[in-house]
Structure formats: structure tokens, C-alpha cells
Amino acid sequence: MGMGGGGGSTEASPNINVTPLIDVLLVLLIIFMIISPQRPHRFEAKIPEKPPENMKDVPPDPLSLLVTVPKNGELYKLNTEDLNGVGALSDRLFQALNGRPADRKAVFIKAPRTVPYGDVVKVIDAVKQAGGQPIGLQIEDLEQ
């Protein structure tokens, strides 16, 4: 592998080339620096309890925040307000959450079943950025 046949001299004085050694070591180091730091991340969310059958007509708390994710072609909603896009939703939510005490910052998210999961994660991301804590995923009465 690149070694010339050892010269037939009487003395044996091997000269180790350090350069390729360092090259290989640096490459290994870089590989491990890139591969190892992969810490897993996640969004925390809570699941509201299933309401008992006879309480389905109770009107929701007017101070609670409910984000409705649209199907194709519709708009995002915050409670009853229409908003155009995730950015507007995030801004409006930030306004609504800003003055509240820390235990009143819960936001609920409602999305139809046919929406791709990635879109819902974007909404969760935006809600988290606007300061929603904790985030609740409402899974009752979803549209198809």
C-alpha cells in the first residue's frame, strides 16, 4: 500500500510519517463531533379529559383561548376571530397572552383529522412561541 520495498540497507531506521496519522485522526474527530450531539427535542402538550355525556352543552369559558386549524382554503381562528396565516395567529395570540398571569396562559388547539400532522406541529410551535403554556390538544368534535 505505497510502501516502497524496504531498501536492503544494513540499518533498520523506520521513519513514521505523522501526517497521514493526524489526517485520519482529525477526520474521525470531526465525524464524532457531528454525529454525537443529537439531543432529542419535543413539544409538551396536555390532553383535556373527555367531557361526560350530559355536559356537552356547557358554553366554554370566555377567557379561554381556542385555536382552530383550518382545512384547505379556510382561515385560522382564535376563538371567533379569523386570522390569515400562522404569523398573524402568533401575533394575535401574543397580544392576548401578554398581560395574563402565568397560570392563565393555557391555549387549546383544535384541528381537523385530514390535516397533515406537520401543519399542526407548526401551529403548536407558533403557540409556544407566543407564550402559550400549557398547550392542550382538544380531540372531541373534530371535523373529518
Next chain:
Amino acid sequence: MGMGGGGSSGGLTSEINVTPMVDIMLVLLIIFMVVTPLLQSGVAVTLPKGKNPDEDPNIVKDTAVVVAIPSDGVYYVGRDIMQGKDRLVQTIQTRMTALKPSDPHVVYIKSGTNVNYGEVVNVIDAIREAGIDQIGLVADKKKAGE
């Protein structure tokens, strides 16, 4: 590693030795072949990306209960495939009772970006049936500039 210095004659003809390059490439290749299967802790899922998910080292622990939804209709708990909703609920319950009090009482959902939200809702419903109300939605953190 026994490269003698390249012939340094008066003219500047540098001959690149391919041999060390091939050596390094082979080393890289072997490293990736060995390391990659060891890194995959569970089913392969195309995770969604977010700007600010929180770190949670608990997800990769052996005791963590992770429900994976790689595509519509397919559910895994850890590495085991779940054939029906009842099996899913049962398995979650069993794994959660096996947790020590020091482990967080949470179920992680590792769903693919393109999976229908309805599938995730089914899993959340199963988790609720198993008596848990706290979930973690696993996502990748978007690096600056993505």
C-alpha cells in the same frame, strides 16, 4: 503510513498519492456502517421540525414509552408493532405501570410530518384511555437559518 516524501526534484510536478485518500475513505465508510444502526433508537420516522421544541433527554431512555407513527395506520410502541387499538392501549398501560416514580409520567408521540392528524388523534385517544394526560410530541429543532 510509510509514505516517503514525494520526489522533490527541481521541477514542480506534484504527484498526488491516491493511496492515503482511499485509506481514509474506507475508514469513514466502515465507521458509518458500524455507527448508524446503533444510533437508531426505535422506528425510523420523518420528524416534523419546529423552532422551539424543548430538549428532553428522557426520550431515548429505555424506560421511555414512545409511540411511533411512521405512516398512516401503522402504530409502534418502542420497536413492537401494535395490531389494534386495544393492544395499543394495553401496551401503553403496561409500560406506564412499569415506570419508576422518578421517571416522568408522560407518553411520547413520534409521528411523521406527512401522517394524517387523525391518526395522531387516535393515538392520543388511546393514551387518554390508558389514563395518561401528559404527552410529548417529538420534533426536530430547526437550526438557525433553516
